[in-house]
Structures are given as structure tokens and as C-alpha cells.
Amino acid sequence: MAEVLVYVDHVDGAVRKPTLELLTLARRIGEPVAVALGAGADATAAVLAEHGAVKVLTADAPEFTEYLVVPKVDALQAAYEAVSPAAVLVPSSAEGKEIAARLAVRIGSGIITDAIDLEAGDEGPVATQSAFAASFTTKSRVSKGTPVITVKPNSAPVEAAPAAGAVEALAVTFGALATGTKVTARTPRESTGRPELTEAAIVVSGGRGVNGAENFHIIEELADSLGAAVGASRAAVDAGWYPHSNQVGQTGKSVSPQLYIASGISGAIQHRAGMQTSKTIVAINKDAEAPIFDLVDYGVVGDLFAVVPQLTGEIKARKG
Amino acid sequence: MSLRIVVCVKYVPDATGDRQFTEDLTVNRDDVDGLLSELDEYAVEQALQIADEADDAEITVLTVGPEDAKDALRKALSMGADKAIHVEDDDLHGSDVMGTSLVLAKAIEKAGYDLVITGMASTDGTMGVLPAILAERLGVPQVTLLSEVKVEDGTVTGRRDGDTASEQLEASLPALVSVTDQSGEARYPSFKGIMAAKKKPVESWDLSDLDLESDEVGLEGSWTAVDSAAQRPARTAGTIVKDEGEGGKQLAEFLAGQKFI
Ligand SMILES: Cc1cc2nc3c(=O)[nH]c(=O)nc-3n(C[C@H](O)[C@H](O)[C@H](O)COP(=O)(O)OP(=O)(O)OC[C@H]3O[C@@H](n4cnc5c(N)ncnc54)[C@H](O)[C@@H]3O)c2cc1C
Ligand SMILES: Nc1ncnc2c1ncn2[C@@H]1O[C@H](COP(=O)(O)O)[C@@H](O)[C@H]1O
Numbered sequence: 001m002a003e004v005l006v007y008v009d010h011v012d013g014a015v016r017k018p019t020l021e022l023l024t025l026a027r028r029i030g031e032p033v034a035v036a037l038g039a040g041a042d043a044t045a046a047v048l049a050e051h052g053a054v055k056v057l058t059a060d061a062p063e064f065t066e067y068l069v070v071p072k073v074d075a076l077q078a079a080y081e082a083v084s085p086a087a088v089l090v091p092s093s094a095e096g097k098e099i100a101a102r103l104a105v106r107i108g109s110g111i112i113t114d115a116i117d118l119e120a121g122d123e124g125p126v127a128t129q130s131a132f133a134a135s136f137t138t139k140s141r142v143s144k145g146t147p148v149i150t151v152k153p154n155s156a157p158v159e160a161a162p163a164a165g166a167v168e169a170l171a172v173t174f175g176a177l178a179t180g181t182k183v184t185a186r187t188p189r190e191s192t193g194r195p196e197l198t199e200a201a202i203v204v205s206g207g208r209g210v211n212g213a214e215n216f217h218i219i220e221e222l223a224d225s226l227g228a229a230v231g232a233s234r235a236a237v238d239a240g241w242y243p244h245s246n247q248v249g250q251t252g253k254s255v256s257p258q259l260y261i262a263s264g265i266s267g268a269i270q271h272r273a274g275m276q277t278s279k280t281i282v283a284i285n286k287d288a289e290a291p292i293f294d295l296v297d298y299g300v301v302g303d304l305f306a307v308v309p310q311l312t313g314e315i316k317a318r319k320g
Numbered sequence: 321m322s323l324r325i326v327v328c329v330k331y332v333p334d335a336t337g338d339r340q341f342t343e344d345l346t347v348n349r350d351d352v353d354g355l356l357s358e359l360d361e362y363a364v365e366q367a368l369q370i371a372d373e374a375d376d377a378e379i380t381v382l383t384v385g386p387e388d389a390k391d392a393l394r395k396a397l398s399m400g401a402d403k404a405i406h407v408e409d410d411d412l413h414g415s416d417v418m419g420t421s422l423v424l425a426k427a428i429e430k431a432g433y434d435l436v437i438t439g440m441a442s443t444d445g446t447m448g449v450l451p452a453i454l455a456e457r458l459g460v461p462q463v464t465l466l467s468e469v470k471v472e473d474g475t476v477t478g479r480r481d482g483d484t485a486s487e488q489l490e491a492s493l494p495a496l497v498s499v500t501d502q503s504g505e506a507r508y509p510s511f512k513g514i515m516a517a518k519k520k521p522v523e524s525w526d527l528s529d530l531d532l533e534s535d536e537v538g539l540e541g542s543w544t545a546v547d548s549a550a551q552r553p554a555r556t557a558g559t560i561v562k563d564e565g566e567g568g569k570q571l572a573e574f575l576a577g578q579k580f581i
Contacts, residue, residue, distance in 0.1 A: 110543025302563025310568025
């Protein structure tokens with residue numbers, strides 16, 4: 001059976017959920033061979049094996065953290081050459097897309113980004129994508145070279161599928177470009193203790209209607225009652241009420257949770273682009289004409305300062 | 321020595337219009353008004369600020385696109401760029417990111433550059449991978465997704481706010497930079513700027529000017545194939561209630577029914 005390379009996104013050995021989803025998709029088209037780079041790479045093997053990786057290729061070198069993107073491309077290319085896979089799958093993070101794109105040019109392959117589903121097809125893997133702020137669904141293929149495909153979080157279930165997951169050291173030689181962009185400082189983002197926005201099953205977002213940073217606790221309390229991540233519209237971010245890393249939309253994060261709750265958000269096309277594929281959508285807005293209501297499964301026309309705290313209270317009461 | 325900046329700008333269908341695919345499954349660029357991609361205005365803005373700081377700089381804006389894409393160049397010129405290059409050729413229709421990046425790389429090399437600046441993504445394709453591909457093709461450092469950028473003594477530095485960390489980056493020129501919409505509000509063209517833009521040079525190049533063959537680009541040279549495009553079914557109309565004091569409770573009832581509580 002053909003091998004499929006899966007690029008592993010992990011933090012010091014802790015594998016992030018989208019990578020496990022990639023393993024599910026990889027198994028539909030072949031045998032997953034994982035590539036894990038950097039500190040803790042070896043520690044990823046157990047979890048990857050549980051989810052179907054037949055092999056885990058690992059490499060660690062200071063270049064991976066001291067320089068931007070290119071050393072990782074060199075390593076992924078080395079894995080590609082060692083394995084000759086039928087496809088290469090990479091998580092659709094900002095960095096993942098850059099790594100995938102540069103690999104694709106180097107190996108003379110076409111690239112598909114932000115797939116939301118993947119199936120085997122007669123002419124190679126078929127990727128589903130959404131276009132134009134998710135108003136269209138397209139099916140595409142890579143027609144030249146080995147398909148390189150990046151996949152969005154929440155595109156497939158995480159499935160247990162025990163496999164060998166044998167760790168093998170990957171030999172990597174860095175090219176001249178690898179040290180081109182130096183990372184001179186790195187400030188890790190402080191953890192809020194809430195789920196990662198793109199991976200969360202539930203996202204609770206606030207917009208301009210929240211009317212001030214000091215009111216965002218209303219949104220956070222609702223999120224916490226549901227174990228959800230917190231999102232924000234660009235209007236709320238631009239006003240400085242919430243960090244840009246929480247922005248949902250075209251120039252923020254794209255989310256596809258089971259449940260999306262929008263409060264005080266009008267539903268502009270650029271916001272919809274980042275949340276329209278959510279399974280269930282709920283909105284609270286005092287304007288009955290707000291375009292967000294065109295998307296909702298359930299909408300409440302009302303003042304969020306009354307509705308949201310009542311909802312939070314009711315959820316807490318029901319959860320006991 | 322003068323700092324030569326090339327800014328890549330894209331002409332895109334208006335996102336607030338009714339965007340559609342054509343029969344050959346390429347983006348329909350005829351029936352929706354086009355404009356300079358808003359995300360590329362940030363690239364033009366940063367180019368202008370970098371040029372202001374430099375002793376001597378020249379900003380060239382470059383686009384690959386149909387006849388109407390000249391509008392995007394005019395807008396960038398009216399914001400303050402010095403000159404423009406329009407790569408236009410019938411054979412470019414249907415190019416994917418590999419084709420477009422090949423054309424851009426050839427044009428950038430022909431124009432001559434110390435610094436290439438792009439937007440973070442185009443508002444129609446929204447792939448956001450062209451900057452990385454362009455850096456790979458040009459063989460220069462990529463300093464991408466910057467929310468802050470500065471050029472001094474042949475070195476570009478900037479801040480990249482990523483998912484897990486905020487990073488400070490540094491590279492020597494020549495280099496490629498992409499900037500996000502957090503990099504600072506783009507200026508509006510002044511009346512004077514709009515008048516001046518009319519006299520600024522716009523060069524037109526086609527594939528033969530770039531020594532490219534028609535089968536390297538366009539639908540034919542595309543390395544990906546779109547097999548189908550279907551309009552997403554409209555979401556089934558949901559329940560909308562007016563809050564009469566019980567809105568939060570009603571919503572909780574709905575969420576419980578859906579097993580979210
Ligand atoms: C290139 C580009 C990229 C963009 N990218 C993004 C992006 O990534 N994400 C994004 O979100 N936007 C993005 N935008 C901006 C987008 O166009 C909208 O401006 C933005 O989404 C509006 O945010 P909002 O809905 O919070 O604010 P508004 O549109 O002002 O809506 C606020 C809503 O709150 C309601 N409201 C007010 N008070 C209350 C109350 N007390 N109770 C209940 N409801 C209340 C109002 O009725 C209104 O509907 C982008 C724009 C451009 C041009
Ligand atoms: N046809 C084009 N002409 C000029 N620049 C482009 C073109 N397409 C994309 N770009 C540049 O590449 C960036 C990212 O584009 P993309 O990868 O298509 O999302 C844009 O912000 C532009 O700066």
C-alpha cells in the first residue's frame with residue numbers, strides 16, 4: 001500500500017489534535033508515515049502510532065527553532081525523498097501552509113490548501129474546499145506531481161487505529177536558504193486555559209455589540225460554562241477589546257466547530273468567511289435585520305447584556 | 321544606492337458582490353466589480369513607510385491579471401507608488417498559484433529588486449501561500465506575516481504574531497516580506513495623489529517579455545484541477561425568537577435539545 005507523509009504539529013512532543021485528524025484522512029489514501037521535527041519529536045511516536053502511523057521519522061536540530069520555516073522544508077523534503085509517498089498532508093496552520101507550499105515548488109507538485117475533507121479517487125486524492133466565504137464547495141485534485149495538501153482543523157474525526165509507529169531518525173542536510181531568516185526573539189503566547197480556537201468543539205464570539213474590553217467577561221463566562229474557546233470579530237479586535245489571535249474571519253482564524261455562538265456580531269462577509277462552516281450557529285443581536293440571522297439555527301433578537309448572562313446562568317444551573 | 325521595492329498587488333472581485341465560478345470553474349471576474357485587494361493596500365502602505373525612511377527608494381507595483389487589473393495599479397500609484405508593471409496575456413487565464421508565482425518571479429527579476437512586499441493573502445483565493453512560494457522561487461529569505469516591519473542598513477526586521485508565539489525576525493536584503501492587516505491602516509489616496517498617478521509610468525509585459533511559454537501557465541500549466549464547484553445549500557431557516565425576558569432561557573433549552581448542555 002502506498003505511503004502518505006503526514007507532517008506533525010506538536011508542542012514539545014504533545015501532538016496537536018489536527019495532526020490526529022490528518023492521520024484519519026491519510027489512512028483513507030494509504031499508510032501514514034509521520035514526520036516530527038524539533039524538541040520532543042521522539043515523544044510524539046506513541047500517540048501517532050495509536051492513531052495509525054506505521055512509521056515516525058524524527059529529526060531535531062537548533063535550526064528548526066532559530067530560523068523561520070525553511071529548515072523544516074529541508075527536513076520534509078528529505079522525508080519525501082526517503083519515502084516517495086503518494087501524497088503529503090500538512091495541517092493548515094500559517095506555518096504549515098508555508099512549509100507545504102515551498103515543498104510543493106521544490107518537488108514540482110501542485111498544492112491544495114485548506115481542504116475540509118479528503119477521499120481517495122481514481123486520479124489521486126480528491127480534496128473538498130470551500131470558496132468565496134464558504135458560499136461554494138469545490139472538489140479539486142493535484143494534477144501534477146505528488147499531491148501536497150493542507151487540511152483545516154476539524155475536518156475529520158480522530159480515530160484510534162493502532163499501528164507500529166516505529167521511530168526512525170531522519171537525516172537532514174540544510175541548504176543555503178535555511179539560515180536566511182533568523183528568529184531573534186520568541187515570546188510564547190500565554191495560555192488562557194481555554195481550548196485552542198481552531199480546534200474547539202464550541203466557540204463563543206463577541207463583536208462590536210460587546211461595547212468595551214471591560215464587558216468581554218460576559219462572553220468569557222458563557223464560554224467557560226460550555227468549555228468553549230472565545231472568539232472576536234475584527235471590530236472588537238481593532239477596538240483593542242480582545243487579542244488579534246482570537247479574531248475569527250478572513251484575516252483571523254477560520255473555525256468549524258460543532259457550535260458557534262455569535263453575540264453582538266452583525267455577520268459581515270469577512271466574518272462569515274471564518275465561521276460559516278460551523279455545524280450549528282446561534283446568534284444574539286438586538287437588530288432583527290442583522291445578516292448573521294440568515295445563517296442561524298437559533299437566533300435571539302435582544303440585548304446581549306440581558307440574554308447572555310441569563311443563558312450562562314441557565315447553563316450552569318442545568319449542569320449543576 | 322537606491323532601495324528598489326517591488327509590491328505585488330492583486331486585482332480581485334469585490335467580496336461583498338455575488339461571487340461566482342465560470343463554466344471552466346475559474347473565478348468569474350467579469351460579472352462582479354473588481355478592486356485592489358484590501359489586504360494588498362497594507363503592503364503598499366508599508367512600502368511607502370519604508371521608502372520614507374530610506375535615503376532613496378523607488379516603489380514599483382506589480383500585478384498579474386486581466387486588462388481591468390490596471391485599476392489596482394492606479395490605486396496603488398495614487399497612494400504614492402512610483403511606477404507600475406502590468407503582466408497581461410490571454411494565456412494567463414486560469415493560472416493557479418504555481419503559474420502566477422512563476423510569472424511574478426520572472427517579472428520581479430526582470431524589474432530588479434532589493435525588497436519584495438506582498439499582502440498576507442488575496443481576498444478571492446485566500447490561499448496565503450504565494451509569498452512563501454515566491455521567496456522559494458527567488459531564492460531569498462522570506463520574512464512573512466509581519467504585523468510590524470522595518471528596513472535599516474540592508475536588513476529587514478519585523479514581528480510575526482503566530483498561533484503559539486510572537487517572533488522577532490531578521491534577514492538581509494534582498495528579501496521578501498508579507499504584511500498582515502495588523503501592520504497599520506492604509507492611507508487613502510489624496511486628490512493630488514490621484515492626479516499625479518495619471519502621469520506615472522505603467523509598463524505592460526506579456527509572456528514573451530518574460531521568456532515564458534504559454535503551456536507553463538494558465539489552465540494548461542496549472543498543477544491542480546478543480547473538478548466541481550457547487551453552491552453551498554442555503555442554511556435551512558432557523559428559529560428566531562424575540563427576547564421578552566426569557567431569551568437566554570429559551571436559547572438554553574435549544575442548546576440542551578441539541579445536546580450541547
Ligand atoms: C479585508 C478585510 C478583512 C476583514 N477580515 C475580518 C475578519 O477576519 N473578521 C471579522 O470579524 N471581520 C473582518 N473584517 C471586517 C468586517 O467587514 C466587519 O467590519 C466586522 O466583522 C464587523 O464586526 P462586528 O460584527 O462586531 O461589528 P458591527 O458590524 O458593527 O456589528 C455589531 C452588531 O452588534 C449588534 N449589537 C450592538 N449592541 C448590541 C447589544 N447590546 N446586544 C446585542 N447586539 C448588539 C448590532 O446590532 C450589530 O449587528 C474584514 C474587513 C476587510 C475589508
Ligand atoms: N495575480 C497577482 N498579481 C500580483 N500579486 C499577487 C497576485 N496574486 C497574489 N499576489 C500577491 O500574493 C499575496 C498572497 O496571495 P495568495 O497566496 O493568492 O493568497 C497577495 O496579497 C498579493 O500580494
